[in-house]
Amino acid sequence: GAVVSQHPSRVICKSGTSVKIECRSLDFQATTMFWYRQFPKQSLMLMATSNEGSKATYEQGVEKDKFLINHASLTLSTLTVTSAHPEDSSFYICSARDMGQQSATQYFGPGTRLLVL
C-alpha cells in the first residue's frame, strides 16, 4: 500500500517551454501533497504544499508563477514548470500524505528528472 507515482520519470525540454509533472497516489486518498526539489548530492528542499480544492502554499523564495501547482482531485497533483530555463534542471519529487493514517506520514514518488537545454 501507500504507493505514489510520478510521470514522466525524466523529461528533456527546450528553454522557454513548459513542462507538466504529474503526481498520483495510487491506493490512497491525499488531501495534501508536497513538491520537493533535489539538487545533486543534496537534500530535499520543499517547494510547496498542494491542497486539494484550494491554492497551493509556496515556500519562501519559490516563484508561484513559475511553478504552477494544481491539485484537482484527491489522487492527483500536477506541477507545471513554466518557461523553463537551464537553471530549472533538477530532480523533482512529490509526496502525498495519507488521509487515513497518522497525519504526518508522507509517501514519496520516484521522482522526475528535468533537463532544460
Next chain:
Amino acid sequence: AQSVTQPDIHITVSEGASLELRCNYSYGATPYLFWYVQSPGQGLQLLLKYFSGDTLVQGIKGFEAEFKRSQSSFNLRKPSVHWSDAAEYFCAVGAWAAGNKLTFGGGTRVLVKP
C-alpha cells in the same frame, strides 16, 4: 523553526558489520521523526517512523531507531549490513503544528565494502 542535523556525510561499512547513522533535531515540542532511504535516481522509501510510545522503533529491512528525548536524537541502526543497503539515508522531522511539513537532514551516504 525545525532543524535536522546528520553529522556524517559519508559512512563506509563492511558487509556484515553493524551500522549506526546519527540524527539530531531541534524543535520546541516532540516532533514526528522519520528515516527514509534513497537509492540513486530514485524517490524516498520510508524505513520507519516515530510518533509516540515506545522509543525503540522497528522498521523495514532490519532497521531500527531509538528516540532519545534528552539528547534530541533519533539514530538509525542495523546489526548486519547487506550490500543492498548502500544508499543515501535521510532523517526528517515533521510536526502537526508546522502543517505536517517535513524538514530533512542533509543525508548520509552509506557505502558498503564487500
